[in-house]
Amino acid sequence: MSATFVKLGSVAEFINGVAFKPEDWGDSGTKIIRIQNLTDSTKPFNRTNRTVSDKYHVRPHDLLVSWSATLGVFEWFGPDEALLNQHIFRVLPDENKVEKRYLRYALEGALLDMQRHLHGATMQHVNRGEFLNTKLFLPSLPDQERIADILDRAEALRAKRRAALSQLDELVQSIFIDMFGDPLKNPKEWQQVQLGDLIFSASDGPHVSPPYTEAGIPFLSTRHVRAGEIIWEDLKFISQEDAEIQWKKCKPERGDILYTKGGTTGLAATVQTDQPFAIWVHVSLLKPDPQKVDSIWLESMLNNEFCYRQSQVLTHGIANRDLGLTRMVKIKMFLPPISLQKDFALRVVALQKLKTQHEASLTELDELFASLQYRAFRGEL
Known part of the structure; x- marks a missing residue:
């Protein structure tokens, strides 16, 4: 298959979730995936014993697109099946046409360009018809795999930098506990x-x-x-x-x-x-x-x-x-004594300088990734 531009809706099926009602919720049953569960892993799941069609059952590694309020592309990493809530698409790629990793990056790129598709003042959302008509550059499957590999490597570099920044944030509290002890127990009797x-x-x-x-x-x-x-x-x-x-x-x-x-x-x-x-x-x-x-x-x-x-x-x-x-x-x-507080502050300032350097590096990696993504989906990579 030669490279061409096709409509997004022609390479995958986009299934919108179920409009579960509060009376459907309970303490037992199958998890319901809401947008907040995709954006924040600490948020609790609602559960339900309601029976729904198999197409609304999300399996591990399924692609999901939140299309209302918060726009994003996600992969379901839950160990079990879960049920799809409204305002989220379950994406089923046509494997004869599109490689899943390539499609995920394409969807992320499409959402970055979704400002013209946003509708609603208080509850902004993507118009389904316009979204599915979005043009997608579709090369051969081997070329899709090659492009996805390049973007995977670039994304891995970004992930490592984000992880380093997260560890620096955690290190501040670790130093605090090491120097002053747990405030709940106050072991040093400050x-x-x-x-x-x-x-x-x-x-x-x-x-x-x-x-x-x-x-x-x-x-x-x-x-x-x-x-x-x-x-x-x-x-x-x-x-x-x-x-x-x-x-x-x-x-x-x-x-x-x-x-x-x-x-x-x-x-x-x-x-x-x-x-x-x-x-x-x-x-x-x-x-x-x-x-x-x-x-x-x-x-x-x-x-x-x-x-x-x-x-x-x-x-x-x-x-x-x-x-x-x-x-x-x-x-x-x-x-604690003010002298010890100031010693702690000096260490935090040093970490903040290091964090600034990492943030600058992450910005460069973000720009590199955006450039690669832009070129990839215009047939220039």
């Missing part, structure tokens, strides 16, 4: 304190959203704060005038700590920039007392499981989750 004992203040951003501008002062929300890291991507901006108003109440400065208090709560990140920015109400600003506590040490303490669990207990609400300022300051922790 002084017991509360968060409020170590900070000058805990405040939050405006409770009314200011008007946004195309440029200006970055305005950060909960999604910009991860454990140990501030994300400077997908930013919104406010005017200098509005920022000045916000800063009268709450002005972030180098050495402060951002601590999420709305929605996703209990994540801490130290401000390590002099760039001016403002924060939304769901992010709190902690002003550590440098005579008592090092900011980087306090960040790690707050992100430790011991403090994180307390933050979740102190978070109220279901639909609108909130870790109130007067509650967060009651989070308990131990307090």
Whole structure:
């Protein structure tokens, strides 16, 4: 078969899942694969005893495409069969036409180009008809295998770099435990304190959203704060005038700590920039007392499981989750000598420099992979 462009729907069958209802769920039965189970391995599965057609049974190594809310291509690695929920396609390749690994990379590339296929404001999803009509470059099966091998090798390099970054993140907490002990047991019998004992203040951003501008002062929300890291991507901006108003109440400065208090709560990140920015109400600003506590040490303490669990207990609400300022300051922790805290902070800074180097390398590998993928599915590889 010579190389040609074909419609995606002509080389595989795309089976949409079942619209299971809450009354179908139970504590026993077969697992139901929802999008959250594909994107987060820690999420629990719903189960059901409902009988459904065999085509909705997902077998190990089946390809799955989530096409609503979160777009992605996945391979089911569960040891057992499971059932397919709605908003997910089970992909059955025609093995006489397309090699499965090649198809997976093709699907990933297609989804990257899916912005023009997105429909819906609050629940964005791919239009099935448009998606299945997406053009796919289809060379011979031996060429597909060759291309998949090249992309596999490139992806393996990216995976190794991502694993190294993950290990660096874990190493911070390992060093913390090694130097200070488990906060739950406090084996070194450090002084017991509360968060409020170590900070000058805990405040939050405006409770009314200011008007946004195309440029200006970055305005950060909960999604910009991860454990140990501030994300400077997908930013919104406010005017200098509005920022000045916000800063009268709450002005972030180098050495402060951002601590999420709305929605996703209990994540801490130290401000390590002099760039001016403002924060939304769901992010709190902690002003550590440098005579008592090092900011980087306090960040790690707050992100430790011991403090994180307390933050979740102190978070109220279901639909609108909130870790109130007067509650967060009651989070308990131990307090080692400031000299030991600073020693720990120096080690973290060294790891952060190494992490920056790995991130730069991963960016280069991502660019290489994207280039290979682009060329592969245009017949240039």
